Amino acid sequence: MREELLRSFVDMDEQEAVRIARELVETEGGAVAVLDTCKEAMEEVGRLFEAGEYFLSELIAAGDMFNQIMEFTLPKLQGEEVASLGTMVLGTVQGDVHNIGKDIFKVMAEASGINVIDIGIDVPHEKFVEAIKEHKPELVGMCCLITLGVDSMKRTIEVIKEAGLRDDIKIIIGGGRVSQAVMEHVGADAWADDAARGVRLSKELLGKE
């Protein structure tokens, strides 16, 4: 059944994937199997996206399937040990309200085993600082789709520095407006304008690959 779930998920057969997952989750050890299989499927979808075979449309559909399946799978996982690679605080920076890309990246990062704390869109600089203090993440992810967000990221990183927290975390930036030059300009550690690459780099920053 795992193989069928994997196939139908990767082939974007929503009804079939959800149906199999519902069945599998009721079996002995099924919840863990569903979780692992869906993670594997998300990884495969990410690979196909990086290879240019899949597009944003598939990432959105896959993210939606993943969320649908997790909704009935996660409650059954309580008490199980679910390994986490580390924690990331993620938000779209102040002045910017785009969230589609951030949400895609979030699902893929979660599926890869990163524990993501999503602090939303149009996030004030200080809110990043508060979230870092509260959740003690290894990683901070910032998303930015508009040019105004570039200076917003820069300012956020300055405020994180002023709070004395910069050395405790690695910062990765993503979204349509980022590039190597922007990364250097704002003082981040890595950048990615595609989710699959972003997940790979995040794992590297966590020392997990």
Add this chain to the structure above:
Amino acid sequence: MVSPEAKKLAEERAARMQAALDLKEPDRVPFTGLGGDVIPAYAGITSYEYEFDFEKNRQAAVKWFTDFPSDSAPRVGLGGLDNQSMGVAFQDYPEIVSGVNSVNGPMNDVLKMKFVRFPGRELDENSARQFIGGKNMEPEEYDQLIADPVKFCFEVIMPRISGGLKDLGSPASLATMARFGLEKARQDAEMAKTMQALMELGYYFAPRGVCLAPLDLISDQLRDIPNLILDLRRYPDKVKAAAEALVEPMVKMGTMSIKAGAKECFIPLHLNEYLSPKQYNEFYWPTLKEVILKLVEAGMKVQVFFEGWHDAHLETILELPAGWGTAYFEKTDVRKAKKLLQGHTCIMGGIDVSDIISLTPAQLDENIKKLFDEMAPGGGFIFSPNIGTCPRETPIENVRAVYEAVEKYGKY
């Protein structure tokens, strides 16, 4: 008064743009100029003042366009946010469409759109205005949209998105429309003053039409993008029929300004980057292509803004007749586009606004030199930032570097 020198300058600028549109080599590479929130910052006023006060807006524009001259008809006046579903609702009344299609700050004080936020209102005085979007239609409503898009946009959607018109026919809604008329008349008079001030500086104005790809109207304004992406798999036939039903309203929106002298229609694309070639060719391109062909038939050139990455769909542009118009690119490399489209399509773009913010003047100078070496020969190229807006914090020395490089390297 517009002096003879200013008039001559305006004619030169217009001719430069026209030559590129006609796929020829002008005297210099035409440049659309930079703009956006950096204009009020340069004038030392807040974004709130720039977006609500015509007098200050005009002064800021005059200062900017004096110090930083460019070739295309300048985009001046209060900036607005897209509201095309309401444009469709009023498509038989062009004088209303031009006021509701894109909603600016003072107009929003009247219409009270649910999905926009402005500086000095919901936002800080120096924030950029925000279109938040959202879902305004349920999948069960596709049939209504298909049956009569105009009626649907008017009766169902408009009351949902406009606080001032939520109760159609009520005294409050009638008062909203009366206030809209007063505000529109005031704005038209103010705009005439702004245009006059810029014409005195040697600029020209040309009205142009605007419309959307039919599927973008559904995803931007009605269902929102993630929902529409899921609809493509869940209700493919309904989505297709809805896009087809919107071809005619979009053509009508695009051509309605021909009477006022428009020769060009602008179409910004949003979903293109999201779709696989298979989806693009099945759901998106057929109706977009039909709209473009009808605009061309009506005598217009079309400027399509291919937002995001358009690489996967680039070749479909060749299905349009040569000389149809301009392909404006955001992330797709204009050099790559030129290899494919030279002699067929005018290409616009070339510099990433992120670079204008984060590189040095020397780097920008060098990049533009290299770009022109490759893009200028053969003509049919308009130099432009990849997106229209530079933020307030854009370093002015970098802005200068861009204009100086155009001056230095742009000569044919």
